[in-house]
Amino acid sequence: MKSIWKTSAVLAVALGATMAHADVTGTSTASGSSLVLFVRDTSEGAAPNRVYARDLGSLLDSVLAAPLSTDPYTGPVQQINYSLPTVTADANLTAFLSGGTSFAWTLMAADTQGTGALQQRYLTTTGTDMSADPANAIPNNSTVRGTWSLIAAMYTQLNVALPDSAGSSTQTDGLWGQSGTNYSGMIDWNGGGVVNTNNLGDSANLYVLVTSGTNNPAGNGAAARVYQGLSVQLTSNGTLQVTPTAPPEVPLPPAIYLLGSAVAALTGVSRRRRQGEQAKA
16 A cells, blocks of 8 residues: 655654655655645535545645754745646546535645654645734644644545555545544644635635744744745636636726727717718708
């Protein structure tokens, strides 16, 4: 069974578990976890609830190289240069979307970097604009670490559900956001306030949150570092893409208005001339 999770040996000991250092199928061998697309059936009366999951074959390292606590940070919500490749729906997602009337989606990834601070990185998509109210919207280190621990367990279970080769899976009462499951609290960071439930067709901000390190005097209570990549969208046909931007409005040059006025004036003169000739006849 392939693994979409990679972690350091230090963290494996810290969690009291053994996590294999396996590579993610079809990606580089760089350290990090895969980006996973989750889609949840939110149709009224949907029972049992269904979740679609897909390893996108892209590592968190491709979004943001592992930052250390000593790296420069301009925050909050520092911009990063990332271009999400367009991902079209596979057969599983097409069939999944045809079986319901409303859906929610998110992207997730999480891993750890470094050996001293055990710094966690967590990728998420949310409609929240963290730059608008950073004091209240950005989780602290403790929240990020707690969420990371849970998503680590989620990835372990997800490796059982996903196929050995690159692909996707669907299952009932799935791994993200379903009421009554171990991971129902993941939709709001287990009370951390960052809601990652995005409606199908809606755009969402893509963020990477990183714990700010043990050298921070405020420790677990300090705000996590937040890096913003871009705005992404899952369309109604299951295409994951960068949110299209509307073309800018190009103002008409003054000459166009003058030309329009001249044409109107000439039209008026021509009309009056015809009326005069008809009156003489």
